Amino acid sequence: MKRSxxxxxxxxxxxxxxxxxxxGFSDVFLYDQQLPRRKVAVKVLLAENLDESTRARFVTEANVMAQLSTHPFIVTIHHAAVAADDRPYFVMEYCSGPSLADRYKREVFSVEDALRTGVRLSSAIATAHSVGILHRDIKPANVLTNDYGWPALTDFGISSALEEELPVHTTSLRELQREAREVESSGSRGVGLSVPWSPPEMFEDEPRPDVRSDVFSLAATIYTLLAGRTPFEIPGRSNGSLDLIGRIERGAITRLDRADVPPTLVAVLQKGMATDPGSRFGSAVDFARALQRVELELGYAPTAIDVPHLAVAAQPRTDDEPEDETRARSVVTVEAQKAQPERIEVPPLPPKDLDVTQRRAPAPVVFHATPHEERTVARPEAVAAVQAPAEPASLTAPASAAARSRRPMLLGVAGVVVLAVVVGAGALISTVLPTPAVAPAASTGGGDSGGGSIDVSVVPDAELVSAKASPDGTSVAFVWKNPKPKPGDQYQWVQEGTTDPPAVTARPQATVTGLTPGARVCIDVTVIRDGRTSANPLRACSS
Known part of the structure; x- marks a missing residue:
């Protein structure tokens, strides 16, 4: 029964x-702050839950959110104190929009919106991880929407430090069995608490989550936005906590039935929700970059990754230095690629109606020995291409009227003659030439009578040629090759273990500078072709 x-x-x-x-432990109220004047959300602990452990958890949440408040996609906390009635509270940013839980239940997320939301939340989670904080309860209900329509991660109430002993805060088997009995007695079926988005390691007797556990929950959240249901929920079946845990532990992700969701995005989400943590993305930034690659594949502008700039520490300023130290901000924006001298256009994918694309130019008449290719010869485009010069260019003015009167008949006769010649030639060729055992490589297969070949080739993976360090060891020059290059191919590379943005180059080489002599450095290289990327990035490392 719901409490008052x-x-x-x-x-x-x-x-x-x-x-x-x-x-379960608090209420959230809307207040008007008098100075400065603004609307704020105030989270207040319940009086009946004021024991030492609850107070400690409340203080922890306030401190964690305060550390992360400057991030654009994490709810900002303004103040924390104890009310006159001895109830702790903290004042935080008021997000006027609905939570992602409210949104996915009443609207369909576009692929572009889901990708953008995924990258932004990855930024927030990577920021928490950078200061040693696991969220441990990422789900749509814990992502609010601010006044600008941006996602805002909240509810760090059960977060934990990466190095501390984990206070087990999950659903025990005994609790699940009790819930199952309640469901059986009430006849209702539903999805319980945070179980639908939790990784399998959280259901162990001694759970030991790490950053990859948050990646699992984030991938499950993005899947939920696209599917309109949780990843392990089966419509029309029992979806209680015990049912879901069994499917989560088996990795039985329900199929995502949306024609507009590309297979590459499905593969990214499946990897993020892998049963074995070692098979998932190693960090939230890696997950964000995988989503960025899908954005590039679909022709979308890549969403920036906003993470703390941890590599550069602010130095004390001397009196003779200029007043420009504000450049060392705590958060930097990581673009998907560095600025280039020339603008890089990412062409969109071809429309789903491939026949429309094929009809943009007259298809050439090509004779093949297979029966289904002979039918292609009689396509209207091919006949029209032969009929086009039927009108003589040498008609004089006096004869033009008579020619116009005879033109319909001549065109009809010419069309019949041309068609007869084409069919006859096709029959002759099929008689003289042997029938090949395999259809031509350019054919799209199957008895499809459509003309014009479609490029369905796979973008090749880059291959390492060399990785040579400079004599002083402060830089490494990488050279790779494209095994099947095509005009317009480009390469995206990024240094492993950094938050530097990926760089795009037209030449198969890159140099990493500013290294500590003798340090090992690795880069990941991806081939970009017509808005698509190679499936397996090349991992190249110095010796």
């Missing part, structure tokens, strides 16, 4: 407006 909300506390400098929501 608590009474909003009297807070100096704030005026109560209304209840925003209720949770």
């Amino acid at each position: 909300p608590s009474v909003a506390p009297e807070l100096p400098g704030y005026r109560f407006v209304r209840l925003l929501g209720s949770g």
Whole structure:
């Protein structure tokens, strides 16, 4: 039975407006802050839950959110204190938009919106990981929408430090069995708490999650936005917690039935939700970059990855230095590629109606020995191409009227003659030439009578040629090759273990500078062709 909300506390400098929501340990209210004037959300602990462990967890959440408040995709915390009635509270940014949980239940997310949301949330999660914090409860309900329509991650109430002993906060088997009995007795079926987005390691007797556990929950969240349901939920079947845990542990992800979702995106989400943590993306940034590659493949502008700039520490300023130290900001924007002298256009993928693309230019008449290719000869485009010069160019003015009167008949006769010649020639060729055992490579297969070949080739993977360090060891020059190059091919490379943005180059080589002598450095190289990327990035490392 749902509890009644608590009474909003009297807070100096704030005026109560209304209840925003209720949770298991707290209520969230909307207040008007008097100075500075703005609307804020105030999270207040319930009086009946004021034990030492709850207070400690509440303080931890406030401190964690304060560390991460400057990130654009994490809810900002403004203030924390204890009310006059002894209830702890903290004041945070008011996000006026719906949560992702509310949105996916009533609207269909576009692929572009889901990709953009995934990259932005990856930025927020990578930022938390960079200061040693696991969120451990990533799900659509914990992602709000701010006034600008951006996602805002919240509810760090069960987060933990990466190096500390993990306080087990998950659903035990005993609790699940009790829930199953309640479902059986009530006849209702539903998805329980955070189980649908939790990785399998969280259901072990002694769970030991790491950053890849948050990656699992994030991938499950993006899947939910696209599917309109959780990844392991089967429509029309029982979807209680025990059912879901069994499917999660088996890796039985329900098929994503959306024609507009490319297979590459499905593969990225499946890797993010792999049962074995070692098979997932190693970090939230790696997951974000995989989503960026899908954006490039689909012709979308890549979403920036906003992560802390941890490599450069702010230095004390001397009196003779200029007032420009604000460049060392705590958060930097990582673009998908560095600025280039020439603008790089990513062409969109061809429309799904491939026949429309084929009809943009007259298809050439090509004779093949197979029966289904003979039918291609009689296509209207081919006949029209032969009929085009039927009108003589040497007609004089006096004869033009008579020629016009005879033109329909001549065109008809010419068309019949041309068609007869074409069919006869095709029959003669099929008689003289032997029938090949395999259809021509340019054919799209199957008895398809459509003309014009379609490039369905796979983008080749780059191959390493050399990785040579400079004499002083401070730089490494990498050279690779494209085994099947085509005009317009480009290469995207990024240094492993850094937040530097990927670079795009037209030449199969790159140099990494600023290294510590003797340090091992690796880069990942991807071939880009017509908006598509090679499936397996080349991992090249110095010796």
